[in-house]
Amino acid sequence: MKLFTSEQILKIEEETIKIEKIHSLNLMERAAEALKSQIIEDYKNCEKVFIFCGNGNNGGDGFALARLLHYEFFNVKIFCDLENLNFKENAKINFNDLKKIKDISINDFSEVEKFKIDKNDLVIDALFGIGLNRKIEGKSGELVNILNEINAIKIAVDIPSGLFSDEITPDDFIIFKADKTVSFQFWKKAFLYPETGKFCGEIKILDIGLSHKIIDSEISRNFIIDDILIISIYKKRNDFSNKGNFGNSVIIAGSHGKIGAAVLATKAALRSGSGLIFTISPECGNFILQTSAPEAMFINGGENHITNIELPKNAVCGIGPGLGTDEETEKCVLNFLKNQTKPLVIDADALNIISKNKSILKSIPENSILTPHPKEFERLFGITQNSFDRTDLALKMAKELKLIIVLKDHHTQIITPQQDVFYNITGNSGMAKGGSGDVLTGILTSLLSQKYSSKNAAIFGVWLHGKAGDFAAEKSSKESLLPVDLIKKIGKVFKYIQD
Numbered sequence: 142m143k144l145f146t147s148e149q150i151l152k153i154e155e156e157t158i159k160i161e162k163i164h165s166l167n168l169m170e171r172a173a174e175a176l177k178s179q180i181i182e183d184y185k186n187c188e189k190v191f192i193f194c195g196n197g198n199n200g201g202d203g204f205a206l207a208r209l210l211h212y213e214f215f216n217v218k219i220f221c222d223l224e225n226l227n228f229k230e231n232a233k234i235n236f237n238d239l240k241k242i243k244d245i246s247i248n249d250f251s252e253v254e255k256f257k258i259d260k261n262d263l264v265i266d267a268l269f270g271i272g273l274n275r276k277i278e279g280k281s282g283e284l285v286n287i288l289n290e291i292n293a294i295k296i297a298v299d300i301p302s303g304l305f306s307d308e309i310t311p312d313d314f315i316i317f318k319a320d321k322t323v324s325f326q327f328w329k330k331a332f333l334y335p336e337t338g339k340f341c342g343e344i345k346i347l348d349i350g351l352s353h354k355i356i357d358s359e360i361s362r363n364f365i366i367d368d369i370l371i372i373s374i375y376k377k378r379n380d381f382s383n384k385g386n387f388g389n390s391v392i393i394a395g396s397h398g399k400i401g402a403a404v405l406a407t408k409a410a411l412r413s414g415s416g417l418i419f420t421i422s423p424e425c426g427n428f429i430l431q432t433s434a435p436e437a438m439f440i441n442g443g444e445n446h447i448t449n450i451e452l453p454k455n456a457v458c459g460i461g462p463g464l465g466t467d468e469e470t471e472k473c474v475l476n477f478l479k480n481q482t483k484p485l486v487i488d489a490d491a492l493n494i495i496s497k498n499k500s501i502l503k504s505i506p507e508n509s510i511l512t513p514h515p516k517e518f519e520r521l522f523g524i525t526q527n528s529f530d531r532t533d534l535a536l537k538m539a540k541e542l543k544l545i546i547v548l549k550d551h552h553t554q555i556i557t558p559q560q561d562v563f564y565n566i567t568g569n570s571g572m573a574k575g576g577s578g579d580v581l582t583g584i585l586t587s588l589l590s591q592k593y594s595s596k597n598a599a600i601f602g603v604w605l606h607g608k609a610g611d612f613a614a615e616k617s618s619k620e621s622l623l624p625v626d627l628i629k630k631i632g633k634v635f636k637y638i639q640d
């Protein structure tokens with residue numbers, strides 16, 4: 142699914158209106174209908190609904206929603222700025238329609254504190270949408286501050302009021318804090334970054350039937366990874382095949398005390414379809430690896446840490462988990478990287494070793510996949526002001542070095558040398574634990590060895606990793622979810638794609 146800027150969304154809206162020969166009011170009605178259905182689905186037993194409307198089209202959505210919910214027997218109360226009824230056209234039409242319904246009370250923002258709002262009531266923010274172009278101040282600002290203190294179920298229409306859709310919102314802005322954001326047709330960039338996403342709560346995207354023809358022709362380099370994309374990437378396993386057809390994955394990982402990292406990466410690679418798996422690890426991990434992952438072959442890479450790397454034939458490598466940064470390992474890893482010609486997966490301590498020896502970056506084979514978490518990224522490429530800027534820096538580095546950068550975060554991004562950004566929306570906070578990254582390295586190496594392109598391996602692998610985490614979280618609390626639980630669910634994810 143493409144990710145658009147608010148400017149592009151407006152353009153798509155206008156062109157849909159043109160080619161479908163409809164009035165813009167129809168789109169507002171579709172949006173309100175979709176909102177109504179979602180509210181009925183999620184909160185049908187809720188009695189009182191408090192809707193706060195601004196003067197633009199976001200407010201118009203709120204007025205239309207109020208009318209529709211009233212006809213579904215909800216007790217609806219509307220709030221707007223009665224001292225400044227300077228509405229945009231469609232908002233005005235819907236406001237006037239609402240005035241005709243005598244059972245809906247229309248109140249000024251300043252009256253909100255006279256009402257008893259219960260924790261099971263709905264507070265709906267339809268103050269500002271993607272048309273926000275400055276800080277919320279004055280009466281609206283005071284209102285948002287009050288709403289943020291109220292204990293109720295808080296829903297934002299399209300985007301929480303006060304947030305910019307496409308860029309970081311300054312710290313001093315007043316922003317509605319939603320439990321759920323019900324947004325139209327597309328994800329917005331603000332939902333995907335930690336600084337802004339924390340205001341959005343759960344995200345629900347509603348189809349309001351904007352023209353697919355227009356959407357297809359509108360260019361974007363930003364994408365949400367969805368099931369459609371994954372199904373287009375997934376390669377069905379050919380029945381007439383043998384282990385030689387699915388690649389030789391080589392996991393280079395582990396040191397004394399960190400053999401678990403090698404085990405996790407190896408097991409994840411085993412579960413992700415590679416034909417043969419080799420693990421290069423120090424001798425101290427031999428017994429552990431052979432007992433916990435007997436399907437994999439052990440290659441001795443040193444005594445207590447890796448000091449030499451000898452690859453089997455046709456190896457596709459994933460290097461880094463639990464390596465440690467011993468001087469001998471550092472030398473060995475740098476020497477190894479210098480001599481590689483095929484794309485490989487580089488993670489964890491291998492990234493830390495590169496950070497201390499940045500000149501090596503230029504020798505890494507094109508289209509290799511680097512998987513830094515924010516701290517590792519910072520060590521590699523420098524500090525940025527915020528996570529939006531981090532994406533920009535990653536784009537620059539991916540282009541310059543011709544590498545795929547997997548920026549690990551709550552919504553991990555896959556950044557390509559061609560300057561595309563793919564945002565992942567699978568996964569959950571239960572995966573924010575030591576060992577999750579090792580599992581990802583195993584999955585990515587395995588997919589790369591099965592001849593997925595680096596870009597597709599990264600997109601598919603990151604999505605698969607998150608989806609396995611989501612399946613695991615269905616059965617366990619996020620607190621107690623373990624990286625090994627992800628590995629157990631990889632099979633279920635493949636089944637999910639095949640069905």
Ligand SMILES: NC(=O)C1=CN([C@@H]2O[C@H](COP(=O)(O)OP(=O)(O)OC[C@H]3O[C@@H](n4cnc5c(N)ncnc54)[C@H](OP(=O)(O)O)[C@@H]3O)[C@@H](O)[C@H]2O)[C@@H](O)CC1
Binds near residue numbers: 195269300
């Ligand atoms: N896309 C679609 O397909 C559909 C979209 N729909 C809906 O339309 C929404 C976008 O509507 P919108 O363009 O009217 O903008 P909205 O956010 O209501 O703001 C209104 C105006 O407020 C002003 N303003 C800005 N910031 C301000 C501030 N801090 N404090 C005070 N004023 C401020 C600014 O005007 P200005 O003052 O700059 O002239 C701005 O134009 C969208 O989010 C969705 O809900 C659906 O109805 C149908 C399908």
Ligand SMILES: [K+]
Binds near residue numbers: 269300
């Ligand atoms: K809003």
